[in-house]
Amino acid sequence: MSEHKWQRGDLLGVAELSTEEIVHVLDTAESFVEVAARPIKKVPTLRGKTVINLFFEASTRTRSSFEIAEKRLSADNVNFSTSGSSLSKGETLLDTTRNLEAMAPDLVVIRHAHPRVPHGLAERVGAGVVNAGDGAHEHPTQALLDAFTIRRHKGRVEGLRVAIVGDVAHSRVVRSNVLCLRKLGAEVTIAGPRTMMPEQPEALGARVAWSLEEAIAGADVIMMLRVQLERQARASFPSEREYFEFFGLTAGRLQAAADDAIIMHPGPMNRGIEIASEVADGPWSVILEQVANGVAVRMAVLYLLAGVKSGEGSA
Amino acid sequence: MSEHKWQRGDLLGVAELSTEEIVHVLDTAESFVEVAARPIKKVPTLRGKTVINLFFEASTRTRSSFEIAEKRLSADNVNFSTSGSSLSKGETLLDTTRNLEAMAPDLVVIRHAHPRVPHGLAERVGAGVVNAGDGAHEHPTQALLDAFTIRRHKGRVEGLRVAIVGDVAHSRVVRSNVLCLRKLGAEVTIAGPRTMMPEQPEALGARVAWSLEEAIAGADVIMMLRVQLERQARASFPSEREYFEFFGLTAGRLQAAADDAIIMHPGPMNRGIEIASEVADGPWSVILEQVANGVAVRMAVLYLLAGVKSGEGSA
Amino acid sequence: MSEHKWQRGDLLGVAELSTEEIVHVLDTAESFVEVAARPIKKVPTLRGKTVINLFFEASTRTRSSFEIAEKRLSADNVNFSTSGSSLSKGETLLDTTRNLEAMAPDLVVIRHAHPRVPHGLAERVGAGVVNAGDGAHEHPTQALLDAFTIRRHKGRVEGLRVAIVGDVAHSRVVRSNVLCLRKLGAEVTIAGPRTMMPEQPEALGARVAWSLEEAIAGADVIMMLRVQLERQARASFPSEREYFEFFGLTAGRLQAAADDAIIMHPGPMNRGIEIASEVADGPWSVILEQVANGVAVRMAVLYLLAGVKSGEGSA
Numbered sequence: 001m002s003e004h005k006w007q008r009g010d011l012l013g014v015a016e017l018s019t020e021e022i023v024h025v026l027d028t029a030e031s032f033v034e035v036a037a038r039p040i041k042k043v044p045t046l047r048g049k050t051v052i053n054l055f056f057e058a059s060t061r062t063r064s065s066f067e068i069a070e071k072r073l074s075a076d077n078v079n080f081s082t083s084g085s086s087l088s089k090g091e092t093l094l095d096t097t098r099n100l101e102a103m104a105p106d107l108v109v110i111r112h113a114h115p116r117v118p119h120g121l122a123e124r125v126g127a128g129v130v131n132a133g134d135g136a137h138e139h140p141t142q143a144l145l146d147a148f149t150i151r152r153h154k155g156r157v158e159g160l161r162v163a164i165v166g167d168v169a170h171s172r173v174v175r176s177n178v179l180c181l182r183k184l185g186a187e188v189t190i191a192g193p194r195t196m197m198p199e200q201p202e203a204l205g206a207r208v209a210w211s212l213e214e215a216i217a218g219a220d221v222i223m224m225l226r227v228q229l230e231r232q233a234r235a236s237f238p239s240e241r242e243y244f245e246f247f248g249l250t251a252g253r254l255q256a257a258a259d260d261a262i263i264m265h266p267g268p269m270n271r272g273i274e275i276a277s278e279v280a281d282g283p284w285s286v287i288l289e290q291v292a293n294g295v296a297v298r299m300a301v302l303y304l305l306a307g308v309k310s311g312e313g314s315a
Numbered sequence: 316m317s318e319h320k321w322q323r324g325d326l327l328g329v330a331e332l333s334t335e336e337i338v339h340v341l342d343t344a345e346s347f348v349e350v351a352a353r354p355i356k357k358v359p360t361l362r363g364k365t366v367i368n369l370f371f372e373a374s375t376r377t378r379s380s381f382e383i384a385e386k387r388l389s390a391d392n393v394n395f396s397t398s399g400s401s402l403s404k405g406e407t408l409l410d411t412t413r414n415l416e417a418m419a420p421d422l423v424v425i426r427h428a429h430p431r432v433p434h435g436l437a438e439r440v441g442a443g444v445v446n447a448g449d450g451a452h453e454h455p456t457q458a459l460l461d462a463f464t465i466r467r468h469k470g471r472v473e474g475l476r477v478a479i480v481g482d483v484a485h486s487r488v489v490r491s492n493v494l495c496l497r498k499l500g501a502e503v504t505i506a507g508p509r510t511m512m513p514e515q516p517e518a519l520g521a522r523v524a525w526s527l528e529e530a531i532a533g534a535d536v537i538m539m540l541r542v543q544l545e546r547q548a549r550a551s552f553p554s555e556r557e558y559f560e561f562f563g564l565t566a567g568r569l570q571a572a573a574d575d576a577i578i579m580h581p582g583p584m585n586r587g588i589e590i591a592s593e594v595a596d597g598p599w600s601v602i603l604e605q606v607a608n609g610v611a612v613r614m615a616v617l618y619l620l621a622g623v624k625s626g627e628g629s630a
Numbered sequence: 631m632s633e634h635k636w637q638r639g640d641l642l643g644v645a646e647l648s649t650e651e652i653v654h655v656l657d658t659a660e661s662f663v664e665v666a667a668r669p670i671k672k673v674p675t676l677r678g679k680t681v682i683n684l685f686f687e688a689s690t691r692t693r694s695s696f697e698i699a700e701k702r703l704s705a706d707n708v709n710f711s712t713s714g715s716s717l718s719k720g721e722t723l724l725d726t727t728r729n730l731e732a733m734a735p736d737l738v739v740i741r742h743a744h745p746r747v748p749h750g751l752a753e754r755v756g757a758g759v760v761n762a763g764d765g766a767h768e769h770p771t772q773a774l775l776d777a778f779t780i781r782r783h784k785g786r787v788e789g790l791r792v793a794i795v796g797d798v799a800h801s802r803v804v805r806s807n808v809l810c811l812r813k814l815g816a817e818v819t820i821a822g823p824r825t826m827m828p829e830q831p832e833a834l835g836a837r838v839a840w841s842l843e844e845a846i847a848g849a850d851v852i853m854m855l856r857v858q859l860e861r862q863a864r865a866s867f868p869s870e871r872e873y874f875e876f877f878g879l880t881a882g883r884l885q886a887a888a889d890d891a892i893i894m895h896p897g898p899m900n901r902g903i904e905i906a907s908e909v910a911d912g913p914w915s916v917i918l919e920q921v922a923n924g925v926a927v928r929m930a931v932l933y934l935l936a937g938v939k940s941g942e943g944s945a
Contacts, residue, residue: 355678
């Protein structure tokens with residue numbers, strides 16, 4: 001276990017985290033992995049703590065992962081989603097949040113379509129804030145669970161070659177992942193169709209490749225990104241077939257990667273677009289382990305933040 | 316209490332259940348009935364177990380009945396409904412479920428518009444699966460709670476004459492009920508307007524009648540089916556008034572049944588269409604007892620399945 | 631603590647409450663305020679009790695306040711909202727509620743657009759019923775939390791001058807507040823634009839003023855009402871700017887009130903319409919304390935009602 005003493009009350013992005021802090025989260029998550037395998041999947045750690053899940057965008061997997069993490073920590077949780085909220089009554093986001101805050105939650109987990117909304121909230125409220133995705137900006141718990149999954153499989157992250165491939169421009173997860181993997185010492189390459197890459201891809205801090213083949217050559221880890229069919233990306237690529245032809249990961253193409261390469265995907269997957277089913281379901285795939293590890297990593301994050309915030313109070 | 320040792324990890328349909336298994340569920344439910352009457356309506360049986368309620372169709376009563384059963388068993392539960400789920404992002408049902416599965420639930424309660432979706436899932440996931448209604452195919456917990464209600468009132472099911480009347484073709488509950496009641500030894504008659512009967516009604520395994528009067532003559536139990544006004548049935552009957560005239564259960568018509576006949580309805584009721592208020596609210600009605608018994612029967616099912624699945628783990 | 635012995639099983643409106651009962655709720659709430667400041671924000675008081683939250687209208691703040699109150703009392707709660715309920719299947723409200731009732735809840739918290747729906751339910755069901763707002767009729771827990779907030783700040787309610795200003799005709803909270811404050815001995819003045827006042831404003835039992843200035847002159851407490859932009863009120867006022875000009879509370883106008891006047895608002899606020907941000911966020915504002923106190927007052931109400939209803943049973 002890390003010697004680092006955790007002192008951060010919010011988890012807003014990987015950008016703010018030191019390497020030591022990232023390692024501290026991963027080490028803490030190790031101790032929560034086995035909770036899911038127990039007959040009684042529950043620890044009393046956050047008993048009597050109130051966690052508010054404030055989702056301004058729909059998300060089955062992230063919300064449910066947090067919810068399960070909260071319940072296994074014995075927290076009391078309350079869910080909010082846009083529909084049915086005061087936001088539809090013209091209230092400002094800040095007022096909605098201040099009101100939730102006045103109910104003295106210990107932690108608020110927030111997803112919002114706009115970058116840095118969680119950061120703004122964290123400045124103004126006493127509860128610990130967890131960013132569960134702010135547009136295409138950061139999604140730190142995803143990056144942490146990905147790093148955790150890699151470390152469990154490879155024993156380390158440092159020195160590994162990681163390729164992140166696909167709809168880089170619209171991805172919710174790529175920025176946090178590049179930051180996290182680089183802080184842990186990995187060599188990261190990003191690649192995608194030109195129409196789905198940001199204006200200045202180098203700004204993300206990774207090596208840039210322009211083809212799937214180039215990106216995954218010799219890679220130890222391949223993360224395939226979801227094509228965001230429901231966002232503006234729709235206009236950016238000619239057809240699903242063409243996308244798959246150039247950027248879909250197949251068993252054949254996988255030959256170029258390291259023999260023991262692992263395949264990751266943040267989900268939900270578009271089978272036959274960014275990834276072939278033979279790969280998604282194949283022996284290289286650790287996609288479902290990512291999901292399982294997500295619960296453990298979120299338990300670790302909630303546990304660490306609550307330890308800092310408790311005692312502050314907010315009523 | 317039954318001598319039978321419960322070994323089934325999923326409850327998918329009544330079709331698979333032996334008579335012994337049905338009796339085992341009913342006997343177990345007896346012990347849960349009194350929990351609802353206690354000052355503290357809670358037993359620690361499923362403490363630390365995770366139950367996911369996966370409802371792809373809206374359902375107040377079934378979902379809430381399961382939710383209350385889960386909470387009274389001290390389980391941790393998480394709800395999903397179609398809106399807000401990844402399914403709207405084009406993910407396959409199987410991927411959504413595998414993802415939920417990766418979060419290591421002990422049990423998944425699923426309702427879906429298509430037949431046998433729960434069966435397909437049960438083959439692929441480690442958690443215990445409870446079918447909470449798969450289209451017009453099976454709705455086993457409804458059949459079990461109906462049988463339980465009959466047995467509590469009549470002391471037995473064997474030899475009773477049961478009439479099931481109404482929109483047989485579109486009913487979610489008729490198939491499971493016929494199977495369950497027949498396995499328990501009842502004589503079952505089904506009846507409904509010709510446009511609301513299946514192509515081959517005999518295939519359901521019950522006696523077929525073509526009028527309400529014929530169906531309920533001498534019946535010990537009358538189950539009225541809900542007219543599914545919101546489904547395709549709308550086109551199948553000429554008017555609500557005409558339906559009520561021929562197939563609505565009134566106090567007058569009830570004279571033809573046995574003197575101590577009980578009246579059942581799976582809800583939600585269309586008063587003045589399939590059932591008159593004087594019958595729904597009359598002394599013969601056990602409709603609200605069905606609802607109350609539903610919680611006890613679902614507690615029994617969840618308890619029995621969890622006992623088989625625990626130890627397997629799935630993380 | 632009050633000498634009064636609590637004997638009421640439902641909280642339907644302030645109209646039915648005696649002064650002694652109101653004081654009893656406020657005194658009880660005092661003991662729950664500190665729960666929110668504890669590291670473990672939870673008491674075992676309602677362990678094993680089932681509470682159903684039945685919201686036929688959307689409400690972030692009221693529903694969440696009740697949910698948090700229920701969880702901090704260790705109750706098991708189940709949420710219903712209109713969408714996804716059997717009501718969309720044509721079931722009557724009474725049948726929906728009877729069905730919920732059959733599941734043996736101890737308490738039902740109900741919000742509905744129509745006046746006296748909670749009263750009708752309370753007559754027919756065994757569970758304790760809490761009115762969480764029935765149209766523009768009563769919203770008793772809001773009035774109680776407002777009185778509680780005033781008493782905490784001023785040490786008393788008796789003899790205080792309270793101004794309630796704004797969209798009186800469409801307000802969910804004004805009727806309950808006038809009743810509650812008058813029973814506690816305050817002098818209450820209501821004011822609003824003519825188009826937003828009821829036909830016979832005197833019938834509310836308060837002094838009537840026709841300008842903001844007149845209403846707040848010398849006031850110890852100013853409650854600003856939300857302009858119900860989403861209801862029929864829309865047609866009643868010419869423009870947001872004009873509303874603010876005549877009935878918006880600004881720091882300048884506040885000079886006319888008592889030096890130590892406090893500002894209240896039931897939320898959600900329309901900043902720049904009925905209240906200026908400088909006032910909403912200023913030192914006079916107790917708006918967020920209202921929210922915090924709401925949890926304590928609702929804990930008190932649920933606790934008191936459950937004490938009366940427990941033992942009755944309803945299964």
